[in-house]
Amino acid sequence: MFDPAQASALDIARAVAEGATTASAVVEAALARIAALNPVLNAFTDMTVERARARAAAIDARRAKGEPVGPLAGVPFAVKNLFDIAGLPTRAGSKINRDRPPAERDSPLIERLEAAGAVLVGALNMGEYAYDFTGENVHDGPSRNPHDPARMTGGSSGGSAGAVAGRLVPLALGSDTNGSIRVPASLCGVFGLKPTYGRLTRARTFPFVASLDHVGPFACSVGDLAASYDAMQGPDADDPVCAARPAEPTAPTLATGLGGLRIAIAGGYFHHGLSPEGHTALATVGAALGVTRAIEWPEPARARAAAYVITCTEGAALHIDRLRTRPQDFDPAVRDRLIAGAMVPAGMVIQAQKFRRWYQARILELFKEVDAVLLPATPCTAPRIGQDTFTLDGVEMPVRANLGIYTQPISFVGLPVVAVPVPLTPLPIAVQIVAAPWREDVALRIAYALEKRGVVAAPTPAV
């Protein structure tokens, strides 16, 4: 008996294409599972039920006529609620944006996934305006971790990771400015891909920090991650940052093996503050790949500092009018950081951007010596919802600001990363596989090899 809740996206698409099930049956099963579990997980903020049913029926009708149904036929998916969905205001986790008029057109990534046969079923909870690493939201309530609903999903794409980890949908989209795909992928135990900056179009998504914003998918397998990523690639004139590169499909290369790949583990900064679980995950992945080479990543603490300065100031510039007119309608934790960001002298920001150029040159030199680098994704497994501090290396630190200490130096120069979940008990934690710019294929090949060896996997949720 085909069970869509346990099936991968590729299994679903195959079953729909072969007539073993229908897109309508798959979508109804997803809607039923969302209805049953969302009261616990709080992953979804909006449902697109009628649209999804109509879309599924159209796919089934096409198949009945013998027409192609696409590589993701009948696969339910959902998007972080900063992606435009025609007919809905794009709330971006905020109260303020709910007063915006409904979007007139879908985000191009929704259009591209639907062109491949996938079916949008709704929009997902997120930290306000994406300025978040926890998955908590004062307006919509926290998204909850499927492995322990008392714990954080991580953020800001918390609903996206929670929905996939809870098997509500096999695919979801999120955004990542400083770690907002990789942090929740780690805490929820799913695969996440943050592509190279400029690889996937961000058109018709609500921005946060234009010079750092990325978008990408979450899934429970590497095959699903690659298939969805491949369906979304390609230039888009509506996003000036989106590269004029043709699609470079990765799915056909997943199983080509690791022959010749030079893989290293970064030490120093990336081991400071790392929990025993994080050390175990990194060592497990490194051992499975036979990695013996250790490298020193250049100036990661300064890179994180510069990313922090650029983030708070660019974010403040984006929201300055809303801070003037509706300060009471922000999440206070977001508002106060943005107000502070508005007051930072411009010279500090320019210096951060100059450092970024220097740092990028060093990173490109590093990737002449290696093809991929392994790093931790988060310092620890999922903290409890509402937990303000944790202890790293014996020092008490704020959770909100420090969950992204290992992700920020990487997105700062737009490197592609696959976050791979190591299914530790009782909670998973991820490792980042970082590759050179435009080499998502390398990170995905390594992730696939680890998955086939049983080292990384999205564990079955407790809910």
Add this chain to the structure above:
Amino acid sequence: MSTSDLDEFIAASAGVLALPVDPALYPTIRFNLEVTFRLAALVADFRLPDDAEPAPVFRA
């Protein structure tokens, strides 16, 4: 900077920026500014040549 210096900076900046900032928020804004200034100083301490180009480069 001292607490009172930072509070004066916040008040003056809020005025210049036309931001309505309740003085009750000063402690959290001050905390965030202290973190940002500390991190900005870490970046500024890294010596770069005068002709270092910022990362985003405008092309006509």
